[in-house]
Amino acid sequence: MxxxxxxxxxxxxxxxxxxxxxxxxxxxxxxxxxxxxxxxxxxxxxxxxxxxxxxxxxxxxxxxxxxxxxxxxxxxxxxxxxxxxxxxxxxxxxxxxxxxxxxxxxxxxxxxxxxxxxxxxxxxxxxxxxxxxxxxxxxxxxxxxxxxxxxxxxxxxxxxxxxxxxxxxxxxxxxxxxxxxxxxxxSVAPMQGMRVLVAAGPTREPIDPVRFISNRSSGKMGIALVRQALIRGAAVELVHGPIDLAVPRAAAVTPVTTAQEMYDVVRQRAHQGGPWDMIIMAAAVADFRPRHQESSKIKGSRGLESLSLEANPDILATLGTELRGRDRPYLIGFAVATGAESELVQDAKEKLARKRADMVVANLAADGFEGDTNRVWLVDSTAQVRALECATKDSIAAQILEAAIAAKSREGRDDV
Ligand SMILES: Cc1cc2nc3c(=O)[nH]c(=O)nc-3n(C[C@H](O)[C@H](O)[C@H](O)COP(=O)(O)O)c2cc1C
CATH class of the missing domain: 3.40.50.1950 (Flavin prenyltransferase-like)
Known part of the structure; x- marks a missing residue:
């Protein structure tokens, strides 16, 4: 042998x-x-x-x-x-x-x-x-x-x-x-027996039947997390916004369009589909949506000088507040910004505390959006921030999962 x-x-x-x-x-x-x-x-x-x-x-x-x-x-x-x-x-x-x-x-x-x-x-x-x-x-x-x-x-x-x-x-x-x-x-299957819920991709907030507000998220980071969790032996459910990617068939998948739909599905799965070992909010959920959605196309000739927006529900903060107690899953959020690294990491620390997450993965829009590689900072409740070198999204996903597994076992949440 x-x-x-x-x-x-x-x-x-x-x-x-x-x-x-x-x-x-x-x-x-x-x-x-x-x-x-x-x-x-x-x-x-x-x-x-x-x-x-x-x-x-x-x-x-x-x-x-x-x-x-x-x-x-x-x-x-x-x-x-x-x-x-x-x-x-x-x-x-x-x-x-x-x-x-x-x-x-x-x-x-x-x-x-x-x-x-x-x-x-x-x-x-x-x-x-x-x-x-x-x-x-x-x-x-x-x-x-x-x-x-x-x-x-x-x-x-x-x-x-x-x-x-x-x-x-x-x-x-x-x-x-x-x-x-x-x-x-x-693989040696370090996540055998674990259940992971991942939300990925952008959301679309309709203005009228043909127009919407969205963002440049491709969903590639979220799909890489799904793939790497599956490779490690986890059972994975994926809730994703509109993406143009092949989704691993071994995952259970629910497609959604708007932030409100993603909120409803993720919350329902988080509470009723559990217990979960990890919930990973890798989706770029729109913070705002048009206050009113027109039922027919707004004619160009009519003009539209301003658009009134309202806030979407905050999925990560809701889960952070609602999922308490012994069976609470390890909750991972993402933060994206366009500023300097130091500002990004500071924002991620605040987000971690405000949304009661266990880890926030911080990345710069210039590094993370659309491409096949990413560079991230892992912020968790320990004082140390881990900077991960630029690598393929699969490699970054693997490192995020490994850090989360290590943190879970340190905290004695699980016997992995
Ligand atoms: C043009 C052509 C295409 C074929 N495509 C398939 C196929 O896609 N799947 C299949 O099971 N058999 C297919 N066959 C039949 C197999 O080639 C045949 O059963 C052969 O004995 C298989 O041998 P193997 O399993 O040792 O490769 C095809 C045969 C021909 C002539």
Missing amino acids: SEPKALAERKQHIVLGVCGSIAAYKAAELARRLVAANYEVRCVMTEAAQEFLGAKTLEAITGAAVITGFWDGSENGSISHIALADWADCVVIAPATADTIAKLALGFSENPLLALVLATRAATVVAPAMNCNMWEHAATQRNVETLRSHGVTIVDPAHGMLACGWEGSGRLAELDDIVLAMETRL
Whole structure:
């Protein structure tokens, strides 16, 4: 058995299995993304897969020979499918055909991919892709259930137009969802058993049926928090305003539009959906809304010299006041400003106290809005403010969650 320390110090090993589906070309992009994310990747292709995608493509992307037959790489006496089965930290089959899924369920080993899955002790993730009727067929569904009962993670196919002309469930899941499932299996799951509620994205405050007031929040920071909490094993619910992003399918999701709707849904979930371990208000909730909403479009010719605004309810402050007692979740808010760092941190400290939050993540609008990276300051009830270097939003999200888990265990709120 490998040493845990050695495991942490080396790149993680992924075996990517590719089957004979039209979606096989997507395996090339998946391999590229895994290599770019610093995983070491080896590919195994079935005979049918090679009709759809050349092994040379995967070899060029991964920089390693692709296993296509039992005798590949056997010159030096090694048995390549067993060597790879032992080498793997995770086996990902994407796309997985109905045929391979059936054979895996029965324990067949007639090709190197099937034999490798039988031989490995690594986690296995299977992402099916097929015609919707093949997917819905009782035989396929039974086989998929059998694989689940063997501990295999199934990344359910998505709904949409299929290459065969049918519309339904059968498209290979988004690569983001496949990578998330893989990373979840690879992680040590420090948030296993925890429940996390996240609010993300902007809100829209209507002026009339076609115009609204909103802000530049993309929702990327909130989605990164959802993804990182899922990877760490938490059960996650997401309430989000209008965003143009793929949302991890493993989260339970409620879309809303206005700040009032977000207030109503988050408050309802906070009180009735709990108990929660963490509530993270990463949404850029509009502070103000038009006092009156016109029922028909305001004509340009009419003119509008001023707009009367009123305050929206404050979700973080409401939760901070209402959620008291032993089961109170760890409450995280965000603060954004355009001024200097020192002012931002001072504002965040005041916000922490005024809204009775446990942590406020402070960021500058120039760093955080819309982009894929962020730079933040973590302000909590300890005197120390932690400045996190500019990094991807996923990395920042991971550090926020780790700081929150550490604070929760310090305060003895939880036995994590
Ligand atoms: C053009 C074409 C597309 C196919 N697409 C799929 C598919 O998306 N999913 C699937 O389960 N089978 C699909 N098949 C059938 C498989 O290729 C066939 O069942 C093959 O035996 C699978 O072998 P493998 O699982 O070893 O790769 C397709 C066949 C052809 C000719």
